[in-house]
Amino acid sequence: MTRKAVVIGGGAIGAMCALEILRRGLSVTILEPGEPGGEQAASFGNAGWLSSHSVLPPSEPGLWKKVPGYLLDPLGPLAIRPRRFPAALPWLLRYLAAGSSEEKLVRTAEALRSLLEDAPRLHARIAAEAGIRDLVRDDGGLLHIYPDRATFGREARAWRIRSGVGIEWQEMDDQSLHAMEPDLSPEYRFGVLVGEAGHCSDPGAYVAGLTGYAVARGASLLKTRATGFSFADGRLRAVRTGTGDVPADIAVIAAGIFSQPLARAAGDRIPLESERGYHVAIDAPEIVPSRPMMVHDRKIVITPVAGRLRAAGQVEIAGIAAAPNWQRAEILKQHLLATFPGLARDGAVGRLHAWQGHRPSTPDGLPCIGPSRATADVLHAFGHGHVGLASSARTGRLIGQIVAGEPPEIPLAPFSPKRFR
Numbered sequence: 001m002t003r004k005a006v007v008i009g010g011g012a013i014g015a016m017c018a019l020e021i022l023r024r025g026l027s028v029t030i031l032e033p034g035e036p037g038g039e040q041a042a043s044f045g046n047a048g049w050l051s052s053h054s055v056l057p058p059s060e061p062g063l064w065k066k067v068p069g070y071l072l073d074p075l076g077p078l079a080i081r082p083r084r085f086p087a088a089l090p091w092l093l094r095y096l097a098a099g100s101s102e103e104k105l106v107r108t109a110e111a112l113r114s115l116l117e118d119a120p121r122l123h124a125r126i127a128a129e130a131g132i133r134d135l136v137r138d139d140g141g142l143l144h145i146y147p148d149r150a151t152f153g154r155e156a157r158a159w160r161i162r163s164g165v166g167i168e169w170q171e172m173d174d175q176s177l178h179a180m181e182p183d184l185s186p187e188y189r190f191g192v193l194v195g196e197a198g199h200c201s202d203p204g205a206y207v208a209g210l211t212g213y214a215v216a217r218g219a220s221l222l223k224t225r226a227t228g229f230s231f232a233d234g235r236l237r238a239v240r241t242g243t244g245d246v247p248a249d250i251a252v253i254a255a256g257i258f259s260q261p262l263a264r265a266a267g268d269r270i271p272l273e274s275e276r277g278y279h280v281a282i283d284a285p286e287i288v289p290s291r292p293m294m295v296h297d298r299k300i301v302i303t304p305v306a307g308r309l310r311a312a313g314q315v316e317i318a319g320i321a322a323a324p325n326w327q328r329a330e331i332l333k334q335h336l337l338a339t340f341p342g343l344a345r346d347g348a349v350g351r352l353h354a355w356q357g358h359r360p361s362t363p364d365g366l367p368c369i370g371p372s373r374a375t376a377d378v379l380h381a382f383g384h385g386h387v388g389l390a391s392s393a394r395t396g397r398l399i400g401q402i403v404a405g406e407p408p409e410i411p412l413a414p415f416s417p418k419r420f421r
């Protein structure tokens with residue numbers, strides 16, 4: 001009899017898991033209360049980076065000294081809302097510990113590299129299969145820009161660790177940087193081009209397209225919310241939803257930031273915190289850079305997305321339920337206009353879109369991929385933090401391999417949900 005898999009969540013991770021499970025001959029039902037890749041999902045509003053070089057965890061040695069500042073400056077690039085502080089404290093302590101030495105950073109970088117290494121190629125392949133190849137760019141690379149070489153030098157440790165895991169880049173002086181991006185503010189005089197990286201030109205449409213492809217290949221899409229599981233004799237029988245039980249032999253928890261209570265229902269206490277992020281996008285921008293770029297001193301990423309220019313970034317620890325602080329979107333806009341001074345002389349009035357979403361983040365910067373404590377029939381596939389779009393393709397492949405009993409293509413130990421025991 002055909003085994004039945006239920007994938008909980010229709011973001012990038014859920015879509016990729018569904019496709020890879022379908023490939024192994026199981027029947028697949030995707031549960032998603034919103035639209036797949038819709039605005040409720042982090043997968044909608046991200047910066048679109050398929051950055052195979054995003055291997056550093058967000059935490060770093062000595063970060064603890066900055067925590068008072070994070071609490072006091074609500075509009076800083078990393079802010080902790082004081083009201084959230086007590087609840088987030090255990091996660092924060094683990095987060096600080098995870099980045100407390102270079103040795104730990106290297107271990108995380110090695111694990112993330114294994115997950116991300118050929119992300120642009122994997123995405124290009126699956127996008128071609130789904131008939132949406134135009135949404136994935138696996139050439140052209142991604143750019144990092146700095147005011148000058150000295151500012152780049154202050155990030156020497158991060159680039160050294162990247163080099164240690166095999167990442168190569170090309171350094172660009174003032175002249176070559178501005179030849180590539182003529183509209184860039186003259187305040188930026190040094191660039192780093194990571195040629196192996198790629199990007200997605202419309203992450204929301206990409207996830208919707210992948211899900212549509214899964215449905216075309218026989219998956220069912222149910223507009224409902226998973227609430228828990230029904231077990232008998234140690235085996236999964238069904239996924240509980242707001243609209244009744246859905247029979248299941250295998251369930252994959254891929255509900256992004258909303259995965260924590262489901263993991264709990266499967267016996268695992270996973271520390272998961274929302275690193276809330278924002279974007280602003282300008283319609284019909286006067287300027288479109290040749291490729292996405294990270295503006296290091298402003299801590300934003302600028303990406304052309306679906307006819308708009310999107311600036312994404314910011315990390316806010318405020319919990320899931322707190323209202324967005326739209327002043328942050330205004331800050332992103334100011335940074336965008338300062339980076340490209342020829343943009344939006346009218347201040348982009350009437351052409352602006354702002355969005356806030358939840359990066360589903362574990363404290364050590366690594367996702368949870370693998371079986372739950374309660375039963376091997378429930379698999380975790382969440383906690384991808386800052387790199388969930390890029391790492392979705394390999395996560396889907398790993399989940400497909402686990403479901404089919406195939407040897408996983410990379411070691412799973414660093415991503416084991418049991419590491420939080």
Ligand SMILES: Cc1cc2nc3c(=O)[nH]c(=O)nc-3n(C[C@H](O)[C@H](O)[C@H](O)COP(=O)(O)OP(=O)(O)OC[C@H]3O[C@@H](n4cnc5c(N)ncnc54)[C@H](O)[C@@H]3O)c2cc1C
Pocket residue numbers: 008009010011012013014031032033034035036037038040041042043044045046047048049050051224225226227254255256257258259275276277278279312313314357358359360381382383384385386387388389390391
């Ligand atoms: C500002 C910002 C910029 C970013 N930039 C990048 C980037 O450039 N590159 C990159 O790789 N990553 C980036 N990220 C991170 C990336 O967006 C996330 O890691 C990724 O989208 C997580 O995907 P997901 O499928 O796990 O979760 P989501 O995309 O959030 O999807 C989860 C889905 O589950 C559904 N759901 C929730 N609860 C339930 C339930 N009980 N039952 C059924 N369904 C449920 C939700 O409706 C949602 O659609 C960025 C994030 C932010 C916020």
